[in-house]
Amino acid sequence: MARHEGRGMASVNYPIGMNLGGDPSQALIHSNPDGKFTVALSAIDLGQGMKQVSRQIAAETLGVPVEDVYVDTADSDTGPHDMGSFASRGTHRMGNAIIVAAREARGVLLEAAAEELEVNAADLVTDGRGNIHVRGAPSRSITVKATAQAAQFKQGKTIAGRGIFLIPLSAVDAETGEMNPNTAFAHACLVADVSVDDETGEVEVLRMTSAYELGRVINPRMVEQQLVGGAWMGISHALYETPEPYYPNPEHGPRDFNEYLMPGPGDIAPYHVTVLERPAPDGPFGGKGPGEMCANPVLPAVANAVYNAVGVRVDELPITPEKILRGIKANGGVKPGPRRGGPVNWR
Amino acid sequence: MAKLPVQFRLNGSDRATFVDPASNLLDTLRRGLGDFGPKYGCGQGTCGVCTVLVDGEPQLACLTLAVSCEGRQIETTSGMADGPNLHxxxxxxxxxxxxxxxxxxxxxxxxxxxxxxxxxxxxxxxxxxxxxxxxxxxxxxxxxxxxxxxxxxxxxxxxx
CATH class of the missing domain: 1.10.150.120 ([2Fe-2S]-binding domain)
Structure with a gap:
């Protein structure tokens, strides 16, 4: 009986969004009389940061402070149509729609300000702090708030914008079967170091190291949050979670959190992530999105690490102690793979 | 079944309500007293989202009988912030x-x-x-x- 260490790697090219019937997202933006803006979306924020990223993109495009943008999401009765928050598409698809809407709203905002200042709208710039002024003449200025009120109560103008971003349906080429459903790919590589106990079959993830290329990182802390949380979920899928261990036979399936296992706070591994930024040409400010790929490479990397450690190739998830012990027995003992390189030295 | 009166201090305020003898503290807090700080997750003490402090001790409100809290100090996240100042x-x-x-x-x-x-x-x-x-x-x-x-x-x- 002994513990065997092994290292596994995986890389992933992850398509942003999917396209089975065209992939549109819409955004509507309007100003309120206090000079603040509301972005209406049907996209959902379930904690991944959609609202914050939408807010940043809208504020940047409008040229107003981020505090002055409110994002109203997740009511498909009142928001414009959206395909949804899935397939890592949120930042890319909705962000692009927001930029289109915000550009239109900004155009009206500057027209209204031009009327008040009696100048040409093309000569106006925003300072990002709530003011609009003539380029090169900061004293010739008006606040966004005063502009919104003038538009509303004097000029009878709606400072608003509509945006849609559509990836059209990609038809399948009848001759070759080719299609091109995706416009942006994110990339990652992850290394997992594990220790496998050949008596109990238990796997401990010792550490993980990864590099993620996600286009422009619009909110670095939220990207980090996604990647760290998603990696935990990857470990959970690789080693713990299973709805029905004898699928499609539901017998012995878990019924509660005593039986549906997930790694607890004591089971997490040190994780080091490097984020690389290569802005996507068609992304909002170059952004793509971390989304699902936070978890994806963990699974094959852990499976490869287990193989490297004890020579057991498990190709059905989760990688349970039972499967490892059966594999060791079938192989006639532990057959560790070659060791390459030393420990990843990032501490 | 007849309801029973129960009184305890909730986040520093005296509260009184009537509960079924089998009511758990979570249900009493959420539905009876409108304190939605503690959440209902699994209802069987395995997820921890209903954790409250009873006399300073963490307890799973879903597994705590409301009547057992008579005269005790209950604290939830609703009482953590001091006005606008976060804990x-x-x-x-x-x-x-x-x-x-x-x-x-x-x-x-x-x-x-x-x-x-x-x-x-x-x-x-x-x-x-x-x-x-x-x-x-x-x-x-x-x-x-x-x-x-x-x-x-x-x-x-x-x-x-």
């Missing part, structure tokens, strides 16, 4: 991005609060132990551990 743990959770969907957050905050009340300078292992009854699906726990260590002003608040 240091709440501030640390924000600073460390320790919440994503937020469903586990009340239970995590309460478990952490009980820990720091007894052990103001916990080690990382002690923090892990204190929140080991609370399940989080989003964060991978690391930001939560970092937030609690930071709130305790402990060395090594953030691991690489």
């Amino acid at each position: 240091p743990l709440q501030g640390a959770f924000m600073d460390h991005f320790a919440a994503q969907c937020g469903f586990c957050t009340p239970g995590m905050l309460t478990a952490a609060r009980a820990l720091l009340a007894k052990n103001p300078q916990p080690s990382r292992d002690e923090v892990v132990e204190a929140i080991s009854g609370n399940i989080c699906r989003c964060t991978g726990y690391e930001p939560i551990i970092a937030a609690i260590l930071a709130a305790a002003n402990a060395p090594g608040a953030r691991r690489a």
Whole structure:
């Protein structure tokens, strides 16, 4: 009986969004009389940061402070149509729609300000702090708030914008079967170091190291949050979670959190992530999105690490102690793979 | 069945209500008294989202009979902030991005609060132990551990 260490790697090219019937997202933006803006979306924020990223993109495009943008999401009765928050598409698809809407709203905002200042709208710039002024003449200025009120109560103008971003349906080429459903790919590589106990079959993830290329990182802390949380979920899928261990036979399936296992706070591994930024040409400010790929490479990397450690190739998830012990027995003992390189030295 | 009166202090205020003898504290807090701080997760004591403090001890409100709380001090996350001033743990959770969907957050905050009340300078292992009854699906726990260590002003608040 002994513990065997092994290292596994995986890389992933992850398509942003999917396209089975065209992939549109819409955004509507309007100003309120206090000079603040509301972005209406049907996209959902379930904690991944959609609202914050939408807010940043809208504020940047409008040229107003981020505090002055409110994002109203997740009511498909009142928001414009959206395909949804899935397939890592949120930042890319909705962000692009927001930029289109915000550009239109900004155009009206500057027209209204031009009327008040009696100048040409093309000569106006925003300072990002709530003011609009003539380029090169900061004293010739008006606040966004005063502009919104003038538009509303004097000029009878709606400072608003509509945006849609559509990836059209990609038809399948009848001759070759080719299609091109995706416009942006994110990339990652992850290394997992594990220790496998050949008596109990238990796997401990010792550490993980990864590099993620996600286009422009619009909110670095939220990207980090996604990647760290998603990696935990990857470990959970690789080693713990299973709805029905004898699928499609539901017998012995878990019924509660005593039986549906997930790694607890004591089971997490040190994780080091490097984020690389290569802005996507068609992304909002170059952004793509971390989304699902936070978890994806963990699974094959852990499976490869287990193989490297004890020579057991498990190709059905989760990688349970039972499967490892059966594999060791079938192989006639532990057959560790070659060791390459030393420990990843990032501490 | 006849309802029973129960009185306790909830976040510093005296509260009284009538409960079924079999009512649990979670149901009494949420439906009876309108305190939606503690959440209903599994209802069988395995997820930790309903954690409240009873006389300073963390307890799973879903497994606590309401009548057993007669005369006790109940504290929930609803009473953590002092007006507009957040509790240091709440501030640390924000600073460390320790919440994503937020469903586990009340239970995590309460478990952490009980820990720091007894052990103001916990080690990382002690923090892990204190929140080991609370399940989080989003964060991978690391930001939560970092937030609690930071709130305790402990060395090594953030691991690489």
